[in-house]
Amino acid sequence: MSDAAQPTAAEVRAAAEAVKTALDRHLAAVERRSGEDDPAVYEAFNQLAAAAEAYDELLYDRYDEVTPFEIPGGDDSLPPYAGPEEPHxxxxxxxxxxxxxxxxxxxxxxxxxxxxxxxxxxxxxxxxxxxxxxxxxxxxxxxxxxxxxxxxxxxxxxxxxxxxxxxxxxxxxxxxxxxxxxxxxxxxxxxxxxxxxxxxxxDEDTESDDELDDDLVEMDGDDDVEPLDAER
Known part of the structure; x- marks a missing residue:
């Protein structure tokens, strides 16, 4: 990414403040929860996830750093189950x-x-x-x-x-x-x-390719490894 396209330090700081605000809102929703599947908690969770993702992206774009946490789920996940305990x-x-x-x-x-x-x-x-x-x-x-x-x-x-x-x-x-x-x-x-x-x-193919690249690096560094038979 070019320097012109990078977010500013102020934008990264603002995203960090948004995460802090979302954390406070999530905690407040949890403390006030009315039941196991309180929609307010679910909404606060999604807001926190979105804020954390935005901050993580800006942090990486500006400083080439990432956050040490990952929030499971996301826009494609299902909401908490709210159906009958014993469906008929x-x-x-x-x-x-x-x-x-x-x-x-x-x-x-x-x-x-x-x-x-x-x-x-x-x-x-x-x-x-x-x-x-x-x-x-x-x-x-x-x-x-x-x-x-x-x-x-x-x-x-x-x-x-x-x-x-x-x-x-x-x-x-x-x-x-x-x-x-x-x-x-x-x-x-x-x-x-x-x-x-x-x-x-x-995704699986990408992971396999990465593993293969690692193996090739290790092989390149080993003087005792014989070359592979290309016709095998």
Whole structure:
């Protein structure tokens, strides 16, 4: 970073003062908390996390130093669980993203299904000729889990996915939420969630590359190490 783009010392000092203020507010919220999941404490925690992150970034940009603490969680974390202690029902909400990488493969698969299964079902003969129509046929024929395991066959490329398990006091009545199935999702009722993303793999690859670089440095410093066989 150039000197012109660096924060000033006054800006770093102001960020440090903001952390102190956020600490005081967080402590005050904790001292006044009305229960285990007091929203005021949760809000003060987020404000403290944001102030600490801002200070850490400015400190590093100006002085090439970091703080010795790390606040867990962040904007992507879930709020404290506030659902029933003994749920009598659960809702499982799944999102899976795909890119239509090979439209022709997708269309061909849908046309095969249409020819074999829907010949006399009264569907539009041109349903498999468009990407939306092909998706309708394939997702109507195959379970989502099967599509997830066979996505390459359908010309799809996996993106991020997430699964939320949400607690409920009781099961919904048949048809109760079908008109707006995702309208009343409350993150405070999420018991657990499971995320899959290529970002996680990239983080692991970066760590592995760093470890490999360290190993190479150690090998370079060892006169007794024989050169690796490049053809092995």
């Amino acid at each position: 029902a659960v809702s499982v909400v799944i999102r899976r993203d795909y890119a239509v990488a090979e439209p022709q493969r997708l269309l061909a698969q849908a046309q095969r299904v249409e020819a074999a299964e829907y010949e006399n079902a009264g569907l539009d003969d041109e349903a498999a000729a468009t990407v939306p129509g092909a998706l309708t046929i394939l997702f109507g024929e195959f379970e989502p889990d099967e599509i997830a395991t066979r996505h390459k066959e359908f010309g799809l490329t996996e993106g991020d996915s997430t699964l939320w398990v949400m607690a409920a006091e009781e099961a919904a009545e048949p048809g109760e939420w079908l008109e707006a199935p995702f309208e009343q999702l409350d993150p405070q009722y999420v018991v657990c969630r499971f995320d899959v993303s290529a970002v996680f793999d990239q």
